[in-house]
Amino acid sequence: MYEINDPETALKLLRALDEGQLDYLFQSAHVDYTERHGVLGTSRALGLPSEAVDHLVASIRSAQGLTVLAGAWGDYSGWITLSAELVELLHAIDTRSACNFASASDLPEDEITALRNEILIEEVLPLGLTFGELSPTNDIELAQAKAGARRMLQEGTDPASEYERWVLRFFDLMRQLPQLAEQPLTLPRLRELHSLLVLDKSLGEVLRTTDHIESIGTPMPMDGPGAPAERIMSEMNAIAAYGTEEQRPFVHPLIKAIIHFYWIRRVQPFLVANGLFARLVAHIYEYQQGYETLPFTPLTRTASALWAEPPHGPEGARFDATTFMIKRLNLFLNAYTYAEREIQQAAERHAALRTRFAKLDINHRQARILDEALTSPTTVFTIRRHARSRGLAYETARQDFLQLVAAGYLEQQKRGRVFEFRLAQDADRVLAKKLG
Helix, strand or coil, X not given: CCCXXXXXXXXXXXXXXXXXXXXXXXXCXXXXXXXCHHHHHHHHHHCCCHHHHHHHHHHHHHHHCEEEEEEECCXXXXXXXXXHHXXXXXXXXXXXXXXXXXXXXXXXXXXXXXXXXXXXXXXXXCHHHHCCCCCCXXXXXXXXXXXXXXXXXXXXXXXXXXXXXXHHHHHHHHHCHHHHCCCCXXXXXXXXXXXXXXXXXHHCCCECCCCCCCCCCCCCHHHCCCCCHXXXXXXXXXXXXXXXXXXXXXXXXXXXXXXXXXXXXXXXXXXXXXXXXXXXXXXXXXXHCCCCCHHHCCCCCCXXXXXXXXXXXXXXXXXXXXXXXXXXXXXXXXXXXXXXXXXXXXXXXXXXXXXXXCCCCCCHHHHHHHHHHHHCCCCCEEHHXXXXXXXXXHHHHHHHHHHHHHCCCEEEEEECCEEEEEECCCHHHHHHHHHC
């Protein structure tokens, strides 16, 4: 690390700081100064080495900042400076944390369930791609794999590949998040959660005993080499303490949620499923801290590549994690924004459907079925998919279809043991006349 040994340089630095010539560097505390032209510009204007300016800025930011983690993510630590942008982001996210799908709209409960499931399905589809037999070699293969898994989750059919088994397992655990979040994230609980996650129960809770990590599927950049095997238990104890105890100075829960994700991925404590485990633990912690909607927002839909980036910092050195955290907090804010937009769009669609089919003696679910059938007359509906997507009892979903069949709008056909429903012949003409 650069050291300021020249008294003249040190005096010039202090004079520049006292005269306010370096203020703009601290007013933009979230900027990565090693990549900022302003540092070099300052050094030229003041006759100072750029390394000296950078060293002064880093030292002061370290003293002013909030240390969020030490001796983790391997052997380095980071600090965060409470910049205006950071505080503004945390406030913007916190003001949205009280909102949920129900309070943000007048949607019926089953419509809310359907919307949450739609978002969650798209969130879990990429997660299993780092496991098992599937490592897509091109976009077509990737799209086909996701389409198959999407149908499996929507229809409630059995998974056809190991990839689909991972996707289904994580999807089911996410739907159980309120129950999973009831217990604190102690070390025994962390190990229990890993056991619930893995497909092969013989590998549940099994920690690494060697420094060699078997890479299955597509490796992620943030995974790193993993902690030495002899240090895994101490790391796991530290992770548990970090999630169940308050830190001094205070660390915001959203920052701790991000740290949970990268800390576990950095350590890679288990033989399998460290990535999915890190994601699950982070979501449980978010839910426990009052951010109950956040895990069900589009967190990775438009920024999955950014989540895969590791913290930037040299091994054995402290580094400024402010920029790193701000980028990920922006992802949280964007996820809330996307969710709010989709809730609003869903509410508008619901109102439009009720208006369109107001002349018919049908409920809002049946209106949606008819709308989809009229838009795409070849669509095939099943009771199971209808019930699964909306959290309905089987008989409730069944009656939705049978009443539409009785009215002549749908026809049913049995395929094996499953009843299928589609738009009845001439139903479009009949409905057009009734709807006007």
